[in-house]
Amino acid sequence: MEIDRRELKRQAREAIRVSRPSFWVVTLVYLLMTTGVSTLAGLLVPAPDTGNISLPALFLSILLSLYSTVVGFGFTLWSMWTSRKLSPGLGALADGFSVALLVIMTSILIFLHMLAWSLLCIPVVWLVLIPVLLSPSLSFLVIPVLIAGIMIFSYWVSLRYALAYYLLADHPDHGAFAAVRRSVELTRGWKWEMFKLAFSFIGWELLDLLLYSLALLLVLVQGGFFQSLSLEHYGDAYMVYQIILSYPRSALLLLLASIPVKLWLYPYRSVTMAGFYDARLRLQREGSVEMPPL
Template identity: 25%
Template sequence: MEDKENIQVEETQTEVFEGREEEMAASAAEIRAYAREAMRGKWGYGVLICLLGLLLYIAPSVPGLFIEDNTTLSYIWSILSAIYSWGLWLGFLACFVDIARKLPNDYTRLFTGFRSIKYLLKIALTFLLQTIFLILWTLLLIVPGIIKAFSYAMTEYILIDHPEYGPLQAITESRKMMDGNRMRLFILDLSFIGWNLLCLVTFGFAALWVFPYFHTARAKFYLDVKAAYEQKLAATALQEAETVPAEPVEEEKEFEVEE
């Protein structure tokens, strides 16, 4: 009886430790419900983040109006504007990661991408590499390009939590994290089609509420996938540690002392 109970306990621990997707993975409806609950009392903050983000995004276009097209200065300004917009986008996502984590409102998080020049350039290089990879995959076939887009979807979130990661490291980590989760994210995005249609019908006005809702849901998806991935890594490390053979202990030799 004791042996059977021990086997059952070990099987249960193994199942939990491996993070079986059918038991642990939250559905799209559950993620949306969590996002709505996390947004309770924060809708105004979410709307203001969207408005501030929009204003800051279009700000570089104003000086661009006074720069002549097809000149060296215009090309330089386009590159700087792109780098600026990528850094701003990372900060925008960071705000909704905080909401998903139920942290206090912090408008300075919108400028997370500008914590240092090195970090900003790292963000820009990451976006550039993702774009190149997606273009190359799409040139092969449309479907592989779409699949890779979902594989890289967690890259920005990873850079938010791990600013020390390099561009390729963040992209690779996203690809590993999304292994087996791409369809789940696709279904989650698909569940917002009705809300996106509402944005079109209201000429974009509803986006002020839909965007915070959508990006909080995506941030919650990231937190769930990250937790499952880290649990899987811990399980793998434990299994490897258990399978490492112990070093043989040499028996102490007894020496006879001659009298």
């Protein structure tokens, strides 16, 4: 038995269009609370030019990551309630702070599980690479194939835990361990369906990436910006990107470039995923014994 992706997305579009306050207002506030705060923090505490990570910058990065995780859980709450036609307000974005420790514990558990699976993946990828290693003409493919293999495997494993935050939202009293364990159970045999659902948003995501890339290109071609860079920075793409973000006007342009797409894509995708979660629970309650295609 399959879950109808088109119907899920149609229901999500209908739900977010009738939500009050409007979905774009909620998403804009969410972006200001996450990306906006991170950008502002990066301007106030910029990364050192030497490329070394300072303790204040490291502490701020960890703090912002935990903060964004909790706010992201609030957006998950809004998405669930919107999918269920419960008319959540902006306050849903802050509701995650009432269970912040549980949210953080869940994120840590997911990270540890992902790390363990990634470590197990590395020997398997190396075994696959043996034919490449034995062929000198293909040796240049070793690193790209290794990285691609780990990324694909990690993404596939991440689907095991994709429903953990929804389960935590429904049953916070069960705790983080139960949310992670139940997510693994609910997604078993359904990862391909989840991948197809996520991939169905690829057009919007590519448009989002295109707008951001065009804004980044616009910043790069500005003569005044290039003149402010020292010669040794050109060989380090990450360092150049960090320097770009240290300029308020450049950071603001990159922040605003793809917001029109994000204001639609983020709630659309998140509410659709919440609908998938409810559909999966419904199938489990109905006791369906027919397994979906693997």
